[in-house]
Amino acid sequence: MFRIYKIFILFLLFLFSFALVPNDVTALTKMEGWTLSSFYPVGVKVKGGEAVFVRAERVGGTISITGPGHLKLTAKVGGGLEAVGKRLSFTVKSPADAYGVLRIRSTRGVALKKFMLRSSTHTYSYDLESILGPDDYVLDLSLDFLLEGQGGGTVDIVDLSVKEASPAGRALETFFTYDTLTTKMINHIDLPTIGRYGFLPVAYGLLIVFYFIASAVFKRRGDPGARIKAVATAFLVVAVFVTLRMDLRWASMWSQDHKLLNANDHSAIFLLYEQGMGDFFDFIDFVKEEVPEGESVRPASAKMGDYIRLANYRLLPIKASPNARYIWSYDDRGVRLTRGGALLDGGTVIARSVELIALSGDGALYREAVK
């Protein structure tokens, strides 16, 4: 009897293992389904003045890109690929700093996911449904890499694929997918999902099931406090399960942070989590180094919105002041310097006579000549 019972469990596990195997659904599952193109086909100028060309080659299942510069991999999806259940994954080996962007063009627009590579091997995995939404279709997928640093480097991309999980596999996969850590986490932690369903209603269902099981056990024993003991047991079992799941998120974060950060170099966190800010933080650090002690700074315009306050915070001990001689602008085409040396924001004069001190990335730093 006991042997039959064991065989039955093994048979169920066998069936379940099949249910977890992901299915290849498109030509994208093979590396050959991707096209390779250079974003800057003529090469790029680097700080040292020497032109360095981007090279790309495909060896077996690995695409190697040598930079510095931009390189783009694109996969066109004929007729559109339904986002539900699809997962894009790839492994990147990067001996040097690189900055990557996953760009997904869908029927609803373009979605971006940025990631920072720091001299390491890391596997990236993206649930397309959670990025695009359940009713969206992918038109094309592209991966851009910006290789930084004067000497450049080579990035290897391995096992690039899009796969569709089985319903059971997907339910497990979504449950163990940790949402990206954002600054909003200070306010709340999002709920894990099981497939398309939120986890808490499922947890309540489990609570009821465990309550009845525990209640039956305690009643059978003739326990006087069976009801309260059953409630406590059910909550304990489900709460331990929830705790372990939530703590796996922190374990994942711990492992990521310890690859990217240390006490004296934590710049990667801003690239990872403050998406869409370009090199703003590098620029602010640059301004901090350029402005002499005792001087203060101000932005040329209000274009950066609340990021001005973040800049003011990061610039300390250089203080912000509306009367400052030093003026910075970032990625702002409305700010221009006239031939007469006046700095304008659109039609408004910011300062009558300034000199351009330095340029860095998309930012510029000016000094007002006469106050």
Next chain:
Amino acid sequence: MSPLLLAIFIPAVPGLLIASWFMRNDLELCFFDRLCAGLVLGLGLASFLLFLNGVAGLAFSLPLVVGLLFIISVLFALLLRRTGAPVFSGGEGTILSRYRGALLLLAGIIAAYIALKFYFVLSESLIRPVFSWDTWFNWSAGAKFFYYEGGLALDPSNEHFFGTGYREFLGHPLNVPLLQVWCAMWLGEFHEVYVTVPSAVYFIVLVSLFYLALKKESGPLYGLIWAFMLAGSGLLTYHAIDAYADLPVATYFTGSFVFFHRYLRKRDLGMLVLAGLFLGMAAFTKNEGVIFFIAVGISLLLYLRSEGRGYRPFLYLVVPFAAIAAPWIIFKISYGIGFGHSGVGSGFEWFSDPKYAPGTERGVHFEIIGIALKEIFLTRVNFNLLFPFWIIVSLMGLKLIVKSEIRFLYSTVLLIIGAFFFIYLTLEATAVTQATGLHRNLMTYVPAIAYSGAVLLSRLLSKK
């Protein structure tokens, strides 16, 4: 690193001695009770003395604050020596002497898991900078400014008076910013990573205080299971690695709640003094601390009324609270700085949250009740399954609540929930609709809710 250890452990000395003095009559308390209370009491004290240093118009001075901490330590050390009150001894047996076999193994596994969680928050806080927008915006920008200014910049002619331009809400209390200044003074720079470390300390103390309190209620294993649950709260964990003010408030309020309960059980006035000190620290950390004080104060008055022994013990709560909170409140009033958290400055804009949908009519926003319930019970998993647990156990133990001292724990918690919902309904609807303040506010009193539920459950299970 070592200056950081000094920044945390030097204030812990007077904190430990103060806690030991007020815990001297309760022989069930052990060294770890005193150490946990002393650690956060000391951190708050260092920050409070730095505030007095700044209000006196003097530049921040490490020797001055350390000197004052030393004087306080000597005073309490003499008091303790005179009475022979314990500092390092006392308390019941350890887990090892209490359990054998499977129970000991289970206790060991849970303890190891909690220790791993402590390691995680400490390790993260040693590599992660001040990161969340709300953290630097509300607290660290002011701290960094004060540090480089070398004082509170109270000269009205200063364009950055009291952090103007760096502190959006001048009425926000100063414990967290000044604690960051305190760490920075030891480190010799405003280190964006290391100033977050006190948050991890607050987390460790919060979980430990929780464990120690429930251990006395129903044994070490019961305490460990609940500490595991509390440490598993997602939002508390995140706050332990960022430098926001809600975790310190949660720690101070939980401490005061536990001491208040201890007073209800033992009638030891020293516990009320500690509760008052912790509530004062909470008010010096965030304005919500005043709400917590009022809730505990009302519950204490209800208890004293039910006992018919006079209201004198109330002073033991009020005076220590006022000793910490009053200087800050008087300072705010004298400089015309408000208490609010509205769109402009620090005023109150009743019935009209400026951040709510444009064109919304002024009035009470009843719609937030449904939104809040959905957020708490269906949408987020910030506090594990605590809320459904609390409601079910409370309903099952209603009779026990009414006839035992637990009713005063519940009255405190319900008063706080009522006060916060009054604020959401009339002042800050967006705290709920944008799912911002709602969960963070909950986090400050979730340990107290958990504690009241855990105490009730232990009584129900043992049929006390």
